[in-house]
Amino acid sequence: MNEKIPAEVVSIIDSFGQPAVIISRDYRILAANGAYKKEYGDPGPSGESLCYRMSHHYQLPCDQAGETCPLKACRETGLLQRDLHLHHTPSGEEHVEVEMMPVRGESGEPNFYLEIMHHSRLASSEPTESGLVGRSSPFNRVLELVRRVAPSEAAALLLGESGTGKELVAQAVHDASSRAKGPFVPVECSGLTESLFESELFGHEKGAFTGAQAQKIGLVEAARGGTLFLDEIGDVPLSLQVKLLRLLETRTFRRVGGIEPQKADFRLVCATHRGLKKMVETGEFRSDLFYRINAFPITIPSLRERVEDLPLLCENLLRRLNIGRTLTLSAEALDYLRAYDFPGNIRELRNILERASLLTDGDVILPDHLPDECRSGMQRSVSGPMPNEIIPLDEMERRYLGWSVARFQGEKRDLAARLGVSERTLYRKLQDLKIPEEAGH
């Protein structure tokens, strides 16, 4: 069945420089403009190609393949939808910001849907010289949140283990914001002693203290018109948290030794690897400060949660090592890395690859060039939780719990907290699934 698309709709999409298509409510591409055909190929006669097959090579609509589907959301709400997707193009995959809107007929009912695609600069799905790379779903979910929060002035809080790329994500928020032309000023809070904190952050006047021979502007002032990135905010002691709170509430500060209040003008992004909520409960972190910085939390996945990105990250990191030759990883070495835990995440991966690059004389990194802990990881993973085939979820849960119990060194209470369940639930599950409480010990 071929729907008749009004000529003016076709000529409108033809005038777009961006790839654009008209889609039926059941995912069929009814018309595509020149830019789309150039980037994605010709979808053929009207109604023959399905959007999710063309863009994703999926057999099912995106929402049934574990992704968001802007068409479905647009059908349901009748409103413009924006999403970030990874699209297949003949030259590889790329991150694309998709806009989907209904095209209404005379009756006011949506007859068709217009999809416009914008190339996203937030991250690359191919190796690049700088910035974020990745294409896994957990990584793409982060990008989607970055895309949403960046244009606002809301304070973003980046949560995640050390080395997961929080600083790069903070930079991406800045780069995609209206402050992109302003400065991006990172502040490592964990290194700031009480005496340094104020002068580093707020600057000082000449003669404010011994050694203050000239006026110095602080990091807050340096961030004027741009973004202030407070890394490891969870390490700021209570006594200093109140000073931060005052800055965020009044948007003013005084240089040390100064009288005049200075106006602050920055967008705030914070990061921590610590459980701030818990710290609020135990009184280690002020709740009022927590609510100020936590307007838009984004959890950055660990490398273990995005193993799919490992080959791309390796290729990218090896290229960025800039050692004057092109190094690749052997398939076996990659298998070892896939099975490894990476407690230090991408930073640890970079160090492992750097070390391997020094150990190899050839162009290929072999298992022998990897540190021992990576190679023992392989043995562990044989009885590890990730199966090579699709298995029932309850069997997966049984394997995963058994594996977690076997390798977790601490108390059950802490393991339960890591698993995000109560201690009672953990014991009940172990009992129901017949897992010995000391599995493997």
Ligand SMILES: Nc1ncnc2c1ncn2[C@@H]1O[C@H](COP(=O)(O)OP(=O)(O)OP(=O)(O)O)[C@@H](O)[C@H]1O
């Ligand atoms: N998605 C990514 N693509 C490319 N490189 C990345 C990515 N994420 C992290 N890296 C690299 O990994 C290293 C660690 O990243 P980064 O310093 O941003 O982590 P972090 O989470 O801020 O760490 P910490 O919590 O210890 O401050 C850096 O060299 C960074 O360039």
